[in-house]
Amino acid sequence: MTTIKDIAKAAGVSVTTVSRALNGYSDVSEKTRKKIIDIAKQLNYSPNTLARSLVMNKSKTIGLLVSGMTRSAVKDNFTFEVMTGVNDYIAKTDYDVILFNTNSTKQREKTYSQLCRERRVDGVILQGIKTDDPYLTEVVESDIPCVLIDIPIQSDRVGYVTTDNVYGAKKAVQHLLELGHRNIAMMNGHDYAFVSKQRLQGFYEAMEEANVPIRKEWVVNGDFSEEMAEARAYELFTNEPNITAIFCASDLMALGVMKALKQLHLRVPDDVSVVGYDDILLASYVSPALTTVAQNKFQMGYEAASMLIDMLEGNEAKVVTLRTQLVVRESTAEVKKG
């Protein structure tokens, strides 16, 4: 592997000059620069990023810390879409992405900042970690620039991008209300997700503004899991036959709910209306097609990467809130009279 030294020797100059020639400094004559570049090309030289990073004290690397890279997460390819967005932006820069994964216990033995400092990443993007994750407290304490996805924590070193969860949920519930539903349940995620709290709030706001009483026992947690949601929904609808509509905090859970309804011989949307959240790929393919609140996951990743690079270039951490959109499909209908 040829180094800067080899080039220097071949060109009869010092390593300093080679370095400065290759990096476009002005204090090297065009003649020698040309010679050096030619020789570099001829010797098939590529710079050693490790050495450079070491001395420059920045690695031109960002860490991507996601939780959703599991076998089971392929259905809801939220993680993948976010990653794609990140990748898309980063590809336009001179940074590279290094993948940390949080699912393995192996990595879990290291703390967040250990993970980052060992690899000397310049910044991190975090997605999918729970609010009680020890990593989270570390993020704010550490001085590594960081942008969070769907976690509203901010400091001068950490920004975040999220969607208008409260408003999105509100729109979904209002849609149900407009269809005449009054007995509306909610399948929420879990207490360790900010989005759950926010979507619950949206649910509350919509109901209260419409002067519809809220039945607390009609709000259950499905842990963002299809199976769990199915089980919970089965219980709920057997015990509470008056429910005519349910708002789910994720499409995956909505699928679970629909499975439960099928088992109970309740038709969607004739007997009960279902609305989801996310607009995952499957939403438009299941039958009936799912009414849902769409969020642009690709853009979330893209914006996160953009913000992080901005921060690395000296700008300050921001908050980006993307708009959601209610997509009405076939799983919601007017409430039955009587």
Added chain:
Amino acid sequence: MTTIKDIAKAAGVSVTTVSRALNGYSDVSEKTRKKIIDIAKQLNYSPNTLARSLVMNKSKTIGLLVSGMTRSAVKDNFTFEVMTGVNDYIAKTDYDVILFNTNSTKQREKTYSQLCRERRVDGVILQGIKTDDPYLTEVVESDIPCVLIDIPIQSDRVGYVTTDNVYGAKKAVQHLLELGHRNIAMMNGHDYAFVSKQRLQGFYEAMEEANVPIRKEWVVNGDFSEEMAEARAYELFTNEPNITAIFCASDLMALGVMKALKQLHLRVPDDVSVVGYDDILLASYVSPALTTVAQNKFQMGYEAASMLIDMLEGNEAKVVTLRTQLVVRESTAEVKKG
């Protein structure tokens, strides 16, 4: 950021001793080792991987070079599943994954080996590149350990993992033959994919063994794209009304074909049977559910990572061929008597 030097000073020993203590060498007394470890913990030390990599001449990093990280690739989450498999294996090792992306023209300005050498990756996994990609020739020429996915190229430095494409395709076509079909078309990918060639061969073998004549004009290329496949299928089925079944080299193309058939008011599977390849998530959700050849993409990634790490530890490159499985769903039926 505390370094090994700081620890040495605090402990009153040399950096050598600190290094050797921390790395578990035997030539340091338990007493001093304990002291050093305590101080390291207390100073919140984490080793600088860059410096280590530089001197050790290995980065404990593998490159992941995928082509499918695009917005349009979310439907067919082949790439994501492979990545998940890779990630799953790597998580158990002390390696990290660095993400290269081939779609950006920015990166494309660098050659394959430049990409790898700059970041000093110890090895690479390549997925989704075409057979005419200039990267490919570089792979074999370069001396970087590499494992390819679905590309049958082998040397002492490069291995690959793939599935039994010929046999898989053969099973799919045989299934159609057993249902009584004789007028069978094929929607292939493109000429720059090995899997296309192999699946075509499987198609041929099945037909020939059953003594069914092959109509070359019934084999068309859909470029692995849903839209392209839809257009091609539309042409094909308007011009050739005798076709009763079609084998597609990917599920995504099968979806496109089904769209075309719907437009032409041909029912699946009553009028024409469709079988796909891959078993993507959507396959079981579309209506009618798609009969297809399932391949375990997660395992492909997992095996690839496993092989690569093996190679980095001195073992030689291998070839791993995974089995596929025909999954019969609703899109295939017996040919109409007519």
Added chain:
DNA sequence: TTGAAAATCCGAAACGTTTTGGAAAAATGA
């Protein structure tokens, strides 16, 4: 021609590790 300014170049230190070859200290055996 001369002096100053501008243009080129370079030596050496630094970044944070690992490793080599040996030195010093302690333990052991006679």
Added chain:
DNA sequence: TCATTTTTCCAAAACGTTTCGGATTTTCAA
């Protein structure tokens, strides 16, 4: 006690780059 072995430690070089401060050469105006 002394010689020998074993244990424990260390100085210095090396990895490949960047950069600081200064040195040398060239250019140019007077």
